[in-house]
Amino acid sequence: MFLLKIGGRSGHNPLAPGASGIIDETLEDRKIFLSSKSYLEKYNSFVDCYPGNMNNANTELMYGINKANSNSVDLFYSVHLNKAYDIYNGAIGAEVWVHPNASSSTISIANRILNNLKNLGFLNRGVKTSSELAELNSTNMEAMIIECFFCEATTDVSIYKKYGAEELGFAIANGIDPKVIKNTNSNEVNKVKYLVIYNNDVDKRAAEYLADYLKCATINETNYDSNTLKAETIITVGGGVKTKGTLALYGSDRYETLKAVLKYMNKL
Numbered sequence: 395m396f397l398l399k400i401g402g403r404s405g406h407n408p409l410a411p412g413a414s415g416i417i418d419e420t421l422e423d424r425k426i427f428l429s430s431k432s433y434l435e436k437y438n439s440f441v442d443c444y445p446g447n448m449n450n451a452n453t454e455l456m457y458g459i460n461k462a463n464s465n466s467v468d469l470f471y472s473v474h475l476n477k478a479y480d481i482y483n484g485a486i487g488a489e490v491w492v493h494p495n496a497s498s499s500t501i502s503i504a505n506r507i508l509n510n511l512k513n514l515g516f517l518n519r520g521v522k523t524s525s526e527l528a529e530l531n532s533t534n535m536e537a538m539i540i541e542c543f544f545c546e547a548t549t550d551v552s553i554y555k556k557y558g559a560e561e562l563g564f565a566i567a568n569g570i571d572p573k574v575i576k577n578t579n580s581n582e583v584n585k586v587k588y589l590v591i592y593n594n595d596v597d598k599r600a601a602e603y604l605a606d607y608l609k610c611a612t613i614n615e616t617n618y619d620s621n622t623l624k625a626e627t628i629i630t631v632g633g634g635v636k637t638k639g640t641l642a643l644y645g646s647d648r649y650e651t652l653k654a655v656l657k658y659m660n661k662l
């Protein structure tokens with residue numbers, strides 16, 4: 395698993411506002427975006443493409459696009475709320491827009507986001523394609539516009555009020571990067587006795603031998619978040635692991651790494 399370089403923004407800004415229904419798009423999509431960003435930037439490199447205050451809708455749109463292009467991000471996303479009617483009694487739901495040339499992995503990401511939103515109760519309107527939208531046709535990378543729900547639909551807004559921007563931001567972040575896991579309060583942090591960390595499938599077997607011996611868990615370094623998983627003793631297996639553990643076991647290749655692990659086990 396490699397690190398993604400992600401560019402994102404919330405749609406519109408206070409000087410060039412978006413839709414207004416029961417709630418205001420510009421205000422709420424900002425909160426949802428900031429929540430998604432806080433999750434994604436823990437695991438990936440993140441470029442914030444939000445323009446701040448710009449009073450021309452086209453200028454502010456191009457600001458975000460140019461920032462994503464000049465930073466060569468791998469994936470760009472823009473968070474919006476939708477609107478179709480003046481008032482609407484009931485549910486309408488979530489949709490994600492991609493370019494007709496979007497890759498299958500981008501479509502998978504869009505579907506994961508929609509599934510996460512569906513799990514909160516929003517109707518899934520599916521992945522839609524358009525070549526007319528600037529954020530899709532003027533970005534050089536894979537891009538998507540996430541229309542979380544309809545701001546005039548009573549049921550949509552009540553689901554949003556039930557879960558809040560934090561949960562919707564998590565739904566987006568986890569859809570983009572499934573490594574992203576829920577924030578936990580510090581008093582809920584797991585603390586285990588031993589943890590074995592590897593970062594390469596080649597060293598996974600050796601890590602598992604050691605973990606069986608210690609009766610503990612292994613974790614791939616790409617999934618490891620030191621804020622949410624604490625261990626008294628962390629043992630890293632393989633030369634490529636960046637995490638500073640209590641003890642590092644590695645050799646010049648996979649066999650030497652395995653030998654180092656076996657040697658350590660005999661010594662225990």
Ligand SMILES: [Zn+2]
Pocket residue numbers: 405406412413419474475
């Ligand atoms: Zn919008």
